[in-house]
Amino acid sequence: MAERAHRVVIVGGGFGGLPATRLLGGKDVEVTLIDRRNHHLFQPLLYQVATGTLSPGQIAPALRHITRKANNVRVQLAEVTGFDLDQRVVHAVYVGSVPISYHYDSLIVAAGANQSYFGNEQFAFYAPGMKTLDDALELRRRVLGAFEMAEMISDPIEQRKCLTFVIVGAGPTGVELAGQIRELATRSLRGEFDTFDATSARVILVDGGTEPLAAFGEHLSAKTAKTLARLGIELVMGAKVIGVDPTGVDIAGKDAPARIEARTTIWAAGVQASPLAALLAEASGAQVDRAGRIAVLPDLTLPGHPEVFAVGDMTSLNNLPGVAEVAMQGSLHSANTVLRRLKGKETKDFTYRDLGSVATIGRFRAVVKVKGVTLSGFGGWLVWMFVHLAFLSGFGNRLTTLLRWLRSMIGRSRVEREFSVAHTGGDLSLPEQVLRVVEPSPFPLFDVTDPQNRGGPPSAHET
Numbered sequence: 290m291a292e293r294a295h296r297v298v299i300v301g302g303g304f305g306g307l308p309a310t311r312l313l314g315g316k317d318v319e320v321t322l323i324d325r326r327n328h329h330l331f332q333p334l335l336y337q338v339a340t341g342t343l344s345p346g347q348i349a350p351a352l353r354h355i356t357r358k359a360n361n362v363r364v365q366l367a368e369v370t371g372f373d374l375d376q377r378v379v380h381a382v383y384v385g386s387v388p389i390s391y392h393y394d395s396l397i398v399a400a401g402a403n404q405s406y407f408g409n410e411q412f413a414f415y416a417p418g419m420k421t422l423d424d425a426l427e428l429r430r431r432v433l434g435a436f437e438m439a440e441m442i443s444d445p446i447e448q449r450k451c452l453t454f455v456i457v458g459a460g461p462t463g464v465e466l467a468g469q470i471r472e473l474a475t476r477s478l479r480g481e482f483d484t485f486d487a488t489s490a491r492v493i494l495v496d497g498g499t500e501p502l503a504a505f506g507e508h509l510s511a512k513t514a515k516t517l518a519r520l521g522i523e524l525v526m527g528a529k530v531i532g533v534d535p536t537g538v539d540i541a542g543k544d545a546p547a548r549i550e551a552r553t554t555i556w557a558a559g560v561q562a563s564p565l566a567a568l569l570a571e572a573s574g575a576q577v578d579r580a581g582r583i584a585v586l587p588d589l590t591l592p593g594h595p596e597v598f599a600v601g602d603m604t605s606l607n608n609l610p611g612v613a614e615v616a617m618q619g620s621l622h623s624a625n626t627v628l629r630r631l632k633g634k635e636t637k638d639f640t641y642r643d644l645g646s647v648a649t650i651g652r653f654r655a656v657v658k659v660k661g662v663t664l665s666g667f668g669g670w671l672v673w674m675f676v677h678l679a680f681l682s683g684f685g686n687r688l689t690t691l692l693r694w695l696r697s698m699i700g701r702s703r704v705e706r707e708f709s710v711a712h713t714g715g716d717l718s719l720p721e722q723v724l725r726v727v728e729p730s731p732f733p734l735f736d737v738t739d740p741q742n743r744g745g746p747p748s749a750h751e752t
């Protein structure tokens with residue numbers, strides 16, 4: 290009888306799951322890729338979907354399409370809910386609540402991280418973050434919707450609130466979003482409204498630190514602050530947001546205003562590891578840190594379970610940052626380790642090669658830090674552009690993205706300005722208790738608790 294192929298289950302088709310899936314595609318193993326979304330999301334460009342430059346499809350190719358040529362890979366749209374590490378089983382649900390389980394010989398878990406509100410989950414009602422496509426579309430609705438509301442309002446104080454955007458967190462996501470919203474107002478929307486001048490829109494970045502983009506070092510932080518000021522973005526540093534409501538934020542800080550009146554607040558501060566990290570830690574005896582990240586062994590496996598790897602944003606090892614490159618290299622290391630073991634070779638510890646960091650601040654302006662070498666301005670932007678195009682999945686996406694950039698940066702147009710007037714719902718990265726209120730069922734058609742559900746739920750099964 291033919292020997293059964295080695296079964297590798299990969300949880301998460303993001304930067305930590307996809308490279309491993311690709312590397313194992315076509316090899317003599319059986320790969321199951323489980324993700325609760327049908328796409329691989331290029332999170333670094335989410336802010337361009339939120340501000341109308343790119344369409345969701347350009348940064349989110351379907352996992353099934355990416356893996357179509359690998360006959361040994363199957364893709365499953367399911368949400369992983371738990372692990373039995375002793376029995377080597379992954380538990381999941383599909384269409385919202387139908388149980389399904391997957392047996393594995395090797396397991397790679399890369400479930401990423403969610404937004405953290407540092408214990409103030411109620412802020413999420415009024416200050417959504419940006420982790421998923423639905424988040425980006427929700428932000429697009431709020432940002433472009435605020436300009437539309439401003440047009441309809443005659444009270445100048447209320448109009449000003451609509452034209453004020455507060456972004457909490459001056460890391461790369463906050464800085465990039467701030468730059469884009471300001472450029473949206475000053476370039477793309479300029480001259481389009483009758484009752485106000487779009488270029489008067491205020492964009493305010495609030496952060497507890499002393500400089501924006503602190504992780505890039507003092508020199509680039511100072512340059513970033515200057516560029517932001519030139520773009521007309523207001524910086525409120527050394528400030529802690531202590532309250533968020535529908536009409537503004539309350540702030541504590543020596544030199545900060547006590548309150549900013551704004552109809553749109555966006556949360557770009559803090560991450561919390563996927564709850565799957567805590568489940569794996571509990572099952573293996575590993576530690577989790579304050580951000581919920583599981584401490585992995587130097588070879589990225591879990592204590593007592595050399596067959597289980599955890600990689601990417603949900604893990605901690607040697608203070609490595611939560612960036613795409615760490616997740617991708619960890620992913621390749623895990624898949625290579627599986628293959629090495631099958632050949633009877635020794636496993637190796639994970640070594641991270643730091644390829645540097647990039648962040649764009651606005652049109653043709655970015656900062657780059659590679660091994661102590663720094664670059665800013667147009668040169669930095671060219672590096673940023675090539676890096677992002679290189680890592681974007683699919684030739685077609687690269688080409689159309691480049692064209693969109695040229696169109697919005699040389700010209701002024703943003704073609705993705707439509708937004709739904711309904712709540713986008715479904716896949717928002719809100720804290721559980723907030724999500725339950727705004728969107729009770731992610732798959733309403735199949736909701737087993739819904740008496741209207743005519744077909745009834747599919748039956749549970751094992752694979």
Ligand SMILES: Cc1cc2nc3c(=O)[nH]c(=O)nc-3n(C[C@H](O)[C@H](O)[C@H](O)COP(=O)(O)OP(=O)(O)OC[C@H]3O[C@@H](n4cnc5c(N)ncnc54)[C@H](O)[C@@H]3O)c2cc1C
Pocket residue numbers: 300301302303304305306323324325326328329330332333334335336367368369370399400401402419420461462563565600601602603611612613614616647648
């Ligand atoms: C707005 C934004 C901008 C960023 N910009 C940059 C940047 O410029 N440069 C950079 O290097 N990094 C950037 N990052 C960080 C980078 O995107 C992450 O470090 C990287 O995505 C981590 O990869 P991951 O695989 O750990 O997580 P992810 O890429 O988030 O993938 C996790 C996957 O797991 C799936 N999943 C989660 N839970 C479950 C479950 N229970 N069941 C099934 N599937 C599940 C998710 O659907 C997702 O597909 C940015 C992040 C964000 C949010």
